Amino acid sequence: MNDVPLVTALQAQEPGAVQEMLDRYGDRLLRSAFLLCGNGTEAQDFVQETFLQAMRSVHRFQGRSTVYTWLHAILLNLIRNHRRDQKRLVYDEELLSREVAEENPNQSDAVTASSALGTALQQLSSTHREVIVLRYYENMKIQEIAGHLDISGGTVKSRLHYAIQELQKLLPGELNLFGACDTEEIEKR
Amino acid sequence: MNCRDFQNELYEYVEGTLSAGARAAAEQHLTGCDACRRAVEKERKLTQALYKQLQQTSETLTVRPETIRSILAAARTESPTSTMADSIVGLWRWFRLAAVPSSLLGIAVLLMAIHFSGTRNHERISVPIMPRVSAVTPSANNNPQTAVSVRMSYRLPIRQFHQEGNLVVDALIDETVVASGTYNPGGKQSVSPKLEIKTPL
Numbered sequence: 001m002n003d004v005p006l007v008t009a010l011q012a013q014e015p016g017a018v019q020e021m022l023d024r025y026g027d028r029l030l031r032s033a034f035l036l037c038g039n040g041t042e043a044q045d046f047v048q049e050t051f052l053q054a055m056r057s058v059h060r061f062q063g064r065s066t067v068y069t070w071l072h073a074i075l076l077n078l079i080r081n082h083r084r085d086q087k088r089l090v091y092d093e094e095l096l097s098r099e100v101a102e103e104n105p106n107q108s109d110a111v112t113a114s115s116a117l118g119t120a121l122q123q124l125s126s127t128h129r130e131v132i133v134l135r136y137y138e139n140m141k142i143q144e145i146a147g148h149l150d151i152s153g154g155t156v157k158s159r160l161h162y163a164i165q166e167l168q169k170l171l172p173g174e175l176n177l178f179g180a181c182d183t184e185e186i187e188k189r
Numbered sequence: 190m191n192c193r194d195f196q197n198e199l200y201e202y203v204e205g206t207l208s209a210g211a212r213a214a215a216e217q218h219l220t221g222c223d224a225c226r227r228a229v230e231k232e233r234k235l236t237q238a239l240y241k242q243l244q245q246t247s248e249t250l251t252v253r254p255e256t257i258r259s260i261l262a263a264a265r266t267e268s269p270t271s272t273m274a275d276s277i278v279g280l281w282r283w284f285r286l287a288a289v290p291s292s293l294l295g296i297a298v299l300l301m302a303i304h305f306s307g308t309r310n311h312e313r314i315s316v317p318i319m320p321r322v323s324a325v326t327p328s329a330n331n332n333p334q335t336a337v338s339v340r341m342s343y344r345l346p347i348r349q350f351h352q353e354g355n356l357v358v359d360a361l362i363d364e365t366v367v368a369s370g371t372y373n374p375g376g377k378q379s380v381s382p383k384l385e386i387k388t389p390l
Contacts, residue, residue, distance in 0.1 A: 018264040022257055031247035044256050051260045117239075118246040136239035137247075141204045157200055164235070 003067040010058045018055060025068050026051075029075060035133045036079050038122035046082070050075045072138070073148060076130070083126060120170040128163035131156055190218040195225045203232045 006024070009017035029050060033043035053074050061070055121129055134140045134148060135156075146153045195218050201207045202215050219226050 018261060022252065022260060026252040026257070027250065030252050031244075031250050034247050034250055035243060040250060043250070044253055047252060048256045048259055052263050055260075055264055115242065115246045117242045121243075121246075132239070133243070136236060137243040139240065141206055142200050143206065157197075160200070 004063070007058065007061055007063065007067060010055070011061075018051070021054070021067070022051065025071055028068065029071055032072060032133060032138060033075055033079065035118075035121060035137055036076070036129060037082075038118070042082075046075055046078050049078055053078070069144075069148065076148070080126075116171055117167075120167055123170055124163060124166055127159055128166060131159045132163050132167070135160060190214045192218075192222060192225055195219070195222070196228065199225075199228060199232060203229060203236070 006017065006020055010021060026047065030043055030047045033046045033050075034040055037043055037046065050071055054071055061067070065073075121132065124132065130149060131145060134145045135142075140148065142153045142156050145156045149156070195202075195215055198207060198211060198215060202212070207215060219229065
């Protein structure tokens with residue numbers, strides 16, 4: 001899919017350009033946001049903010065990546081900032097309990113997270129979850145992930161290795177593909 | 190290539206991003222290594238299985254109509270903000286680029302200001318380095334141990350006068366510098382030990 005006409009239309013603020021961007025990438029971005037944050041309501045908010053930021057900065061988009069990768073970078077940044085802000089509030093018990101109370105009744109978006117893999121994914125550290133989603137859902141190559149996360153290819157591979165090990169522990173009977181016997185065998189040799 | 194080397198390049202082998210040489214070496218290793226072949230097969234199956242499961246986990250989600258409406262509404266009103274934001278960002282970028290030369294220029298101007306302001310202060314109490322002494326007026330009792338008056342035609346900072354004349358300025362009273370010490374301009378005149386110097390400030 002050619003992004004150039006879309007970017008040109010967005011930069012020229014043509015009517016319908018934003019709708020076109022939403023149609024092309026909205027749902028895909030939302031699903032990635034959901035896998036990264038584990039909450040459907042939050043994912044909607046992240047996607048909304050991602051598109052708003054994208055519209056504000058589209059004139060600076062130089063086409064060095066695809067539009068989707070650019071949008072995803074904005075999304076990832078928003079999720080990371082949100083996570084960092086939440087850590088600052090971790091001792092505010094009142095706020096935390098209110099958030100939990102708000103999340104529980106609103107399960108319509110989070111129903112799909114009830115899959116074993118979805119649950120296990122949210123038990124991973126954020127860095128491990130990011131590489132799993134980028135590699136196995138976004139189908140990015142190692143160097144693409146490295147560029148997206150601003151880390152080395154070696155770090156990406158290391159994080160993938162440990163993330164898969166974690167998933168194997170969390171989902172022992174879910175996917176026998178997670179068995180690490182081959183890896184261990186190779187490591188012993 | 191041994192198993193560990195291959196393991197380090199497993200992801201690139203599976204995704205097909207190895208160079209031709211590295212790929213040939215990897216395939217040569219695979220022909221004689223069951224464990225690495227199984228690792229490749231497992232990574233391929235894992236890739237397929239995880240993608241399928243992750244897709245199933247999230248595939249029912251769609252962007253809500255109210256989210257779309259909010260984004261489109263913002264798009265209609267965003268233009269002026271974006272222009273302003275762009276201007277701010279542009280200004281900030283320009284400022285960052287200009288920061289180093291501006292700082293250097295600022296420091297230079299500051300140093301010059303300090304230098305010249307210092308010079309002006311010194312000028313206020315300056316006396317000639319090589320004064321043309323037009324008159325030496327001994328004190329009334331003509332005693333060389335008492336004060337004398339010297340007229341001079343041009344000025345230099347007092348510290349240079351000290352170096353040249355070995356004088357210490359005691360006070361500045363209007364246009365009169367009162368100094369003490371020994372002054373010997375060109376060896377022609379020697380006035381000691383106390384001088385009262387009149388200079389056109």
